[in-house]
Amino acid sequence: EVFTALVDLEESLETEALLIHTLRNYINAEEQKLDLLRKYVDIYQSQHDRAMEDVTEYISNPINAYTLVKRLTTDWDNVEALMATQVSTDYLNNITFFKETRMFPNNEDLNGAAVALTRLQDTYKLDTSSLARGELNGVKYSAELTAADCFELGRQSYNNGDYYHTLLWMKEAEERVNSEQNQTINYSDILEYLAFSIYKQGDLSLALTLTNKLLEIVPTHSRALGNKIFYESELERMVETKKKKGDDESEDVNVDNDQPEHYQDLYGKDHYEALCRGETYISPQVESKLKCRYLSRNDPFLKLAPFKIEEAHLKPDLYIFHDVMSDAEIETVKRLALPRLQRATVQNSQTGELETAQYRISKSAWLKEHEHKHIADISQRVEDMTGLSMKTAEELQVVNYGIGGHYEPHFDFARRDEMKNAFQTLGTGNRIATVLFYMSDVAQGGATVFPMVGAALWPKKGTAAFWFNLYPSGDGDAQTRHAACPVLAGSKWVSNKWIHEYEQEFRRPCTLERPPEDLTA
Numbered sequence: 001e002v003f004t005a006l007v008d009l010e011e012s013l014e015t016e017a018l019l020i021h022t023l024r025n026y027i028n029a030e031e032q033k034l035d036l037l038r039k040y041v042d043i044y045q046s047q048h049d050r051a052m053e054d055v056t057e058y059i060s061n062p063i064n065a066y067t068l069v070k071r072l073t074t075d076w077d078n079v080e081a082l083m084a085t086q087v088s089t090d091y092l093n094n095i096t097f098f099k100e101t102r103m104f105p106n107n108e109d110l111n112g113a114a115v116a117l118t119r120l121q122d123t124y125k126l127d128t129s130s131l132a133r134g135e136l137n138g139v140k141y142s143a144e145l146t147a148a149d150c151f152e153l154g155r156q157s158y159n160n161g162d163y164y165h166t167l168l169w170m171k172e173a174e175e176r177v178n179s180e181q182n183q184t185i186n187y188s189d190i191l192e193y194l195a196f197s198i199y200k201q202g203d204l205s206l207a208l209t210l211t212n213k214l215l216e217i218v219p220t221h222s223r224a225l226g227n228k229i230f231y232e233s234e235l236e237r238m239v240e241t242k243k244k245k246g247d248d249e250s251e252d253v254n255v256d257n258d259q260p261e262h263y264q265d266l267y268g269k270d271h272y273e274a275l276c277r278g279e280t281y282i283s284p285q286v287e288s289k290l291k292c293r294y295l296s297r298n299d300p301f302l303k304l305a306p307f308k309i310e311e312a313h314l315k316p317d318l319y320i321f322h323d324v325m326s327d328a329e330i331e332t333v334k335r336l337a338l339p340r341l342q343r344a345t346v347q348n349s350q351t352g353e354l355e356t357a358q359y360r361i362s363k364s365a366w367l368k369e370h371e372h373k374h375i376a377d378i379s380q381r382v383e384d385m386t387g388l389s390m391k392t393a394e395e396l397q398v399v400n401y402g403i404g405g406h407y408e409p410h411f412d413f414a415r416r417d418e419m420k421n422a423f424q425t426l427g428t429g430n431r432i433a434t435v436l437f438y439m440s441d442v443a444q445g446g447a448t449v450f451p452m453v454g455a456a457l458w459p460k461k462g463t464a465a466f467w468f469n470l471y472p473s474g475d476g477d478a479q480t481r482h483a484a485c486p487v488l489a490g491s492k493w494v495s496n497k498w499i500h501e502y503e504q505e506f507r508r509p510c511t512l513e514r515p516p517e518d519l520t521a
């Protein structure tokens with residue numbers, strides 16, 4: 001979803017400001033035109049009224065005779081010309097220009113935004129009515145949805161073949177429209193979608209009832225008339241098959257009330273979503289062993305200001321480093337990434353979906369002195385934190401997740417079959433370890449979760465997560481499979497520092513120890 005990234009939405013707000021300004025100017029211009037026409041019509045009226053007081057006297061006066069003729073010729077021509085003036089043309093041209101030169105969401109973006117919202121609804125088990133009232137997990141935000149907004153969410157779901165969400169949102173639209181003073185959508189439009197998605201869910205008679213209700217409101221509705229005939233004949237056919245079978249076996253109606261496929265097909269989806277909701281399942285044995293400690297690596301400087309480490313899981317070891325990126329460094333990293341983030345997107349390899357905006361800060365980027373220092377300091381800090389060499393590490397990779405932005409479960413290391421293309425040619429080896437800096441707090445959602453071990457790491461500005469992706473033998477640790485949960489409220493900024501195998505020989509000598517079970521071969 002290209003348009004869920006914060007930066008895109010910011011530009012969209014600027015575009016909207018331009019549109020509002022243009023619309024206001026257009027309305028003013030139309031009003032000026034109407035004011036002028038009003039002035040003309042008033043003059044006509046008063047002259048005409050005067051004439052009608054005494055018609056004979058009026059037309060026998062040569063001046064009146066002249067002005068009457070003039071009013072009906074050149075004056076009237078002016079009126080007609082003014083009436084015909086297309087005030088809107090220039091303003092419409094302006095709008096076309098904005099659409100061509102500025103970032104402008106299209107129908108695909110609207111669909112993406114709707115999918116993002118329904119994803120949040122599923123992941124965080126949000127109740128439709130609460131969501132429509134602007135409540136997220138009991139927190140009331142100012143925004144609310146109108147009946148028309150709910151209808152549009154239903155319509156987008158419908159177009160995606162997702163009748164499960166169509167029904168949820170059309171029902172909500174129905175409830176909302178009944179309590180709206182100025183109705184934002186026609187009830188009959190809602191009924192039509194409602195009836196068809198109910199049919200898709202297998203309830204023929206309810207679909208027929210709703211269609212009849214629709215025909216009471218709009219008796220000539222042609223699609224509804226067609227559907228009525230179809231539902232009635234289907235129902236009749238069902239009754240006949242029932243009679244033939246002579247029992248009450250359930251009918252083989254085209255039932256389609258499951259969630260769409262992509263909600264089900266991913267490994268451990270339920271578990272992943274439960275973790276995202278904060279229902280962690282880390283084993284009590286592991287949890288009781290977790291400690292917080294200071295790390296100084298016998299380094300005299302670090303002894304003065306040791307790293308504060310929190311263990312989040314053991315085997316695989318997941319660490320949280322506290323206070324390892326300053327606000328100034330965060331601002332630098334975001335600012336360097338921002339201009340490039342606007343159109344950059346990440347494609348999810350499993351779903352092909354566009355996920356988030358991301359950007360790699362490159363060494364060759366022209367950096368100001370303090371920016372250069374910040375980037376170098378961050379790299380040095382990662383070296384101090386991990387004790388690993390930065391010689392083969394990748395550049396800092398920046399990701400911004402907007403509302404609904406997420407990253408499906410994945411490994412950071414390359415599997416054996418991917419290795420050749422991935423990192424071998426670079427001469428850096430596989431990604432031995434990951435340092436993930438959190439560059440923002442996230443109001444709700446956005447955890448980094450490890451479904452196979454039941455750990456969830458919650459973003460906190462200035463902290464960093466750290467783990468080894470590979471066993472000392474060089475084999476990938478399947479348990480490090482992880483995901484970024486969708487952002488429910490707020491915006492999430494992270495940056496990754498991926499550290500590679502080569503050059504680590506003296507820092508993390510490899511052993512021949514094999515993993516207990518190689519799930520990734």
Ligand SMILES: O=C(O)CCC(=O)C(=O)O
Nearest residue numbers: 407447448483484494496
């Ligand atoms: O954003 C996160 O929490 C995780 C990001 C991640 O896994 C990645 O970029 O590889």
Ligand SMILES: [Fe+2]
Nearest residue numbers: 410411412482
């Ligand atoms: Fe990752």
